[in-house]
Amino acid sequence: MGNNQGKNNPKKDKQALTEFLKGKANLDKIWKRFDKDGNGFIDEKELEDLIYCALCFFCTERDPDMPEPPREQCEPFVKKIIMELKPTLDENDDGVISREEFKLFGQYLTGEYEKLQNEMNEASDQKSTDKKPMASNDNKNAKKGGK
Numbered sequence: 789m790g791n792n793q794g795k796n797n798p799k800k801d802k803q804a805l806t807e808f809l810k811g812k813a814n815l816d817k818i819w820k821r822f823d824k825d826g827n828g829f830i831d832e833k834e835l836e837d838l839i840y841c842a843l844c845f846f847c848t849e850r851d852p853d854m855p856e857p858p859r860e861q862c863e864p865f866v867k868k869i870i871m872e873l874k875p876t877l878d879e880n881d882d883g884v885i886s887r888e889e890f891k892l893f894g895q896y897l898t899g900e901y902e903k904l905q906n907e908m909n910e911a912s913d914q915k916s917t918d919k920k921p922m923a924s925n926d927n928k929n930a931k932k933g934g935k
């Protein structure tokens with residue numbers, strides 16, 4: 789079935805993940821993207837790629853000015869996350885993630901993404917209340933006539 793053309797493209801990996809988390813693509817899109825050899829399972833290596841990609845996504849989402857952390861630097865985190873996730877994800881304990889098991893991973897990702905968004909909302913709420921404590925009560929003066 790063809791070769792791996794276009795499969796090893798970290799940019800596209802991240803794009804697929806971004807689209808999924810922003811609700812523009814369904815889980816199938818990342819499944820196909822990360823089941824690199826197309827054997828119908830996500831093995832450990834493929835899962836590492838996926839987790840690394842997700843880490844990069846969350847880093848740049850939190851702070852768009854931050855460069856993506858290099859793979860070696862993320863490796864310990866990637867391993868740790870896999871250790872934590874694997875027992876939950878790999879329900880039948882065969883060492884690989886099936887399409888069915890992958891649904892749980894989708895839920896995990898969306899959950900983490902929501903958490904991040906809440907964190908960021910709280911952070912920006914705090915910032916704006918620090919700066920202008922009365923701003924919301926000030927509708928009369930806030931009228932900015934012509935421009």
Ligand SMILES: [Ca+2]
Pocket residue numbers: 822823824825826827828829830831834
């Ligand atoms: Ca595979």
Ligand SMILES: [Ca+2]
Pocket residue numbers: 877878879880881882883884885886889
């Ligand atoms: Ca399994």
